[in-house]
Amino acid sequence: MNYDKEFDASGLACPMPIVKTKKSLADMASGQVLRVVATDPGSVCDMQAFAEQTGNTLLSSTTENSKYVFLIKKA
Amino acid sequence: MPAKKMAIIATKGALDMAYPPLILASTAAALGWEVQVFFTFYGLQLLRKDLSGIAISPLANPAMPMPVPMPVVVQMLPGMEWMATTMMKAKMKKKGVASLEELRSVCIESDVKFIACQMTVDLFEFEKKDFIDGIEYGGAATFMKFAGETDVCLFI
Numbered sequence: 159m160n161y162d163k164e165f166d167a168s169g170l171a172c173p174m175p176i177v178k179t180k181k182s183l184a185d186m187a188s189g190q191v192l193r194v195v196a197t198d199p200g201s202v203c204d205m206q207a208f209a210e211q212t213g214n215t216l217l218s219s220t221t222e223n224s225k226y227v228f229l230i231k232k233a
Numbered sequence: 234m235p236a237k238k239m240a241i242i243a244t245k246g247a248l249d250m251a252y253p254p255l256i257l258a259s260t261a262a263a264l265g266w267e268v269q270v271f272f273t274f275y276g277l278q279l280l281r282k283d284l285s286g287i288a289i290s291p292l293a294n295p296a297m298p299m300p301v302p303m304p305v306v307v308q309m310l311p312g313m314e315w316m317a318t319t320m321m322k323a324k325m326k327k328k329g330v331a332s333l334e335e336l337r338s339v340c341i342e343s344d345v346k347f348i349a350c351q352m353t354v355d356l357f358e359f360e361k362k363d364f365i366d367g368i369e370y371g372g373a374a375t376f377m378k379f380a381g382e383t384d385v386c387l388f389i
Contacts, residue, residue: 171329173260177339180263198329211264 159218159229161193162186168197168225175201176208179230183214186232191217194228201226237261238383240376241270245389246278248289248321248333254389255279255336261385262343270340271376273350276389277357280349280364284333288318341367348375 165182167175175196182192194205202219205228209216213233220227239261243254254276258268272280278287291297291308297317307313325332331339340347347368354361354370361370369375380386 169329171331173256173263173336174329174331177259177263177343180343208264 160191161229162190164193164195166195167201168195170196171198172200172204176204179205179208180212183230183232188232190232192230192232194230195222196226196228199226201228205230237264237266237385238379239266239268239385239387240380240383241268241386242376242388243270243272243276243279244274246275246287248287248318250389251279251287251333252330252336254387255333255340257387258345259336259339259343262340262345266384268340269346269348269376269379271348271350271371273353277349277353277359277364279333279337280347280368282363282365284337287333288314289321290314291317337365341365 163182163186165179167178170178175194175198179192179194182194186192194201196205198204205219205226206216208214209230215231215233217229217231218227239257241254241258243251245251254270258270261268278284289297291299291303291313292305300320347365349364349368349370351370351372
C-alpha cells in the first residue's frame with residue numbers, strides 16, 4: 159500500500175516509538191498515511207492504543223522480516 | 234471531547250524511579266493529554282539542569298538483576314553504586330531506552346507542566362539556578378487544583 163512518509167523506529171524502546179510517531183504525524187496533512195517500522199514488540203498494542211486515543215486510523219499492523227510495520231492515516 | 238488530564242507526583246530521584254514519571258508524562262502528552270508533574274523530595278533531582286548525578290544502587294535492592302550473585306557486604310563497597318549505574322546506563326542505551334534528558338525534553342516540547350515543590354526546594358536548600366527554566370514553583374494546593382480535575386492521578 160502507498161504511504162506519504164515513513165518513520166523508522168527500529169531499536170527504540172517504549173515510549174519513543176509512540177512519542178516519535180506523534181511527532182512524525184505533526185507536519186502531515188489530514189488523510190495522509192504514515193508508515194512506521196518498529197522492533198519493540200510492545201508497539202503492537204501501543205500503536206493501536208495510540209490510534210484509538212488520538213483519532214488517527216490504524217490501517218494495518220503487520221510483521222515483515224521480524225519487524226512490526228504500521229500504516230497510520232492521519233485524522 | 235475535551236483532552237484527558239493526568240497529574241503525577243514524582244517523589245523519587247534514583248535512576249530506576251526517575252523513568253516512570255517521565256515515560257508516562259511524555260506518552261500521555263503524545264496522546265493529546267494535558268499533563269502536570271509535581272516534583273517533591275528526591276523527585277526534585279529530575280529538574281536539575283545536570284542529570285548526570287542520578288544513580289542506582291544495588292544496596293537494599295534484592296530485585297535488581299545482577300550478572301553474578303553479589304553478597305550485600307560486597308554491594309556496600311566504595312564504587313559499587315558507580316559501577317551499577319554505569320552498567321545500567323550502558324544496558325539501557327543498548328536496548329534503545331531513551332535517556333532521562335531526552336524524555337524530559339520530550340515532555341517540555343509537548344507542553345507538560347513541571348512544578349517544583351517549593352517546600353522541599355527550601356528544605357534541601359536547592360537554588361533555582363540549579364533547575365531547568367520554564368518550571369513553576371508551588372505547593373500542595375497548586376497540585377490539588379489540577380489533580381482534582383484529572384482522569385489519572387499517580388504518586389510515584
